[in-house]
Each structure stands twice: as C-alpha cells, then as structure tokens.
Amino acid sequence: MKVRDRRALVDLLAHRRKVLAQLQAVSGINPENAAKAIQEELAVIEAALEELKPPPGSLELAPQIRTVA
Template sequence: MGIADDQRYRRVRRYRANGDPRGYVKVKNRRALEGLLAHRRGMLARLQAVVGIDASKSVQGVEDEIGIIEAGLEELKPPPGSLPENEWTGSH
C-alpha cells in the first residue's frame, strides 16, 4: 500500500466512523452510500411507527440525512451514456 492509498484508507475510515454521508461522496463510494440510504430508510420506517413518544425531531433528522445521501448519489451518477443503464440503476 502506497502513501496515497494509506491516506485514502484513513480518510475512508474517518468518514465511516462518523457516519457522514458527505464523506462517502468525497471518496466516491457509491456502494456505501446505497447501503447507508437503505439503512436510513429502514430507520425512518421504524421511527414513523413509534407510538407513545414524539419522534418528530428524530424523523426530521433522518429525512435530512436521506436528502443528503440522495444528493450525494446524484452527484456520483455517471454522465448519460457512459455506462449501460443497468450498471447504475440495477442496485436501486
């Protein structure tokens, strides 16, 4: 592993530890963003099913994160025609 690889590895680990979707965009990790999006959507569904307490602030926070993740995925989307359609859309 070279110096550049080592620096990238540290950067990815730092972003993973923080759970910051912008970090995955910065290191161009579409798979991680897709996994994070699925996780956040599951969290949102569970939060929306909560009764007995006011979960509205948590719901809003997760919705905000979903927006950031979706924007990140859009930013990483390849230009039209650069990949077969199923290469990009097959995992959504």
C-alpha cells in the first residue's frame, strides 16, 4: 500500500467497521457479499497500519485506534 497516512488509515478503518455494523443490522436483505468485501477491506487496512508501526524501541507513540460499533 502506498498510503503512509496513519490517521487516514485509522479513520478509514473506523468508517468501514461502522458500515459493516450497519450493514449487518439491516433486515430484509442478504448483506453477505457486501459484508465479505468490507471484511476484506478491513484486513488490508489493518495490514497497512501494522506496516506503519514504529520499530521496537523507537520513541514514536502510535495513535489510539477507536473501535466504532
């Protein structure tokens, strides 16, 4: 992933989690395909955030990742 903006990734992660929760709460439709796509996006975003973690022993503090339900 070329994006190196941790805050943008954290915001995107929170947004996708919120969308997934809303999608799973909808009745009358089968959200399986959309939920699967969002879960795949979440995995990619989380992997990108993992790559941006500072090396062990560095002084940089990672921002808190908020979980949106």
